[in-house]
Amino acid sequence: MEKDISTEQRIIDAARKVFIQKGMSGARMQDIADEAGINKALLHYYFRSKDKLFQIIFREAAEKLLVTVKDITGNETPLDEKITALCNRYMDVLSENPYLPLFVLHEIHQDPGRIINFFKGKNMVPQLQKFFLQIQDAVDNKQIKPISPPQLVINIISLCVFPFAASPLMQTLFDLDTWQFNLFIEERKKKLPEFILAALKPEKK
Amino acid sequence: MEKDISTEQRIIDAARKVFIQKGMSGARMQDIADEAGINKALLHYYFRSKDKLFQIIFREAAEKLLVTVKDITGNETPLDEKITALCNRYMDVLSENPYLPLFVLHEIHQDPGRIINFFKGKNMVPQLQKFFLQIQDAVDNKQIKPISPPQLVINIISLCVFPFAASPLMQTLFDLDTWQFNLFIEERKKKLPEFILAALKPEKK
DNA sequence: GTCTATAATTTGATAGAC
């Protein structure tokens, strides 16, 4: 047990691990206490209730998942570079946090109010609108094939996120161990941007 | 309450609704009893335990989700038609059962053993191998751009499934009501096959 | 701050009348 990490931080780390693995309803305060190497009562001393502790973990997770999109879509690079950057960045974040998507999606499904509250004051929607405009411009200037901006954004996110959300199923279906799954992801990082850009490439006249 | 539906069937229907909404750990036997309009003890009379009842719902859900892939990838049509058919069929199944993917993925993540047991005797993997070979043939014959078969399969499934798994998030992020979300899905059904086929189209010489 | 002990509540499951 790391002696130089504060108890509060150890609880957060333990809660992150347990909540992301088991979800809000499946997680037990005892699991978190065990994982943190402390007593159950201390959890309540620091965070008062399971729900309070969960909020912290959920917000942290949603933040990590959504901010990535926001600060890449927001800047001023050309569309094709932006798509490549988005894929690369997203795949990197998800490689480090493979179970985040399923956790966040599951908990939003349980209580959509959570994500609505989360969005307040996060400036997500305006950033997204700007990205939509950039896509629409590229369509109008015939730099890419006609496509509705929301459809394209969902295509990009689907292709990045889904393999992680489905990793336990994939590993069974394709009979991959963890190392082979990581190889699959590494190959994907390299090939995904060109797959998307090829789909968007306008017909030559 | 429908009088001509057997109690057993009413329980199954109620369990499906509650489990798919709340997941195994979040669902309460009382919720299911209420939804079925019967007493909690009757659930145990018919199905003995929560876990037994859950197994039935989970298997049914996994079946619906996976058999769709199996019986389309298995037949003898050309690759481009098969991809189109796969998208159309999948999107239709998911429109009718939008919460299935998140439910199944979440429960597999909780206990990967479930899906391994499910696969036994289902003949999924050989069917998939045949589809992989067909893709590899198309690559070798330069009918499509070079791509690893598993990557392509995951691309197709990602693009079909993810919007449903993420629907509560999408509806908030894009500010869509249910009707607008359905419009989004209808548009997607029309456009997705050509997006994928465009990505695969080989360079002209 | 941290622990032990325990309260208060929820929940899956059973017993037994009808």
Next chain:
DNA sequence: GTCTATCAAATTATAGAC
């Protein structure tokens, strides 16, 4: 087959000693 009443175990939360 269906219900009421109840048990036993699990689980969140708190009281109080140190």
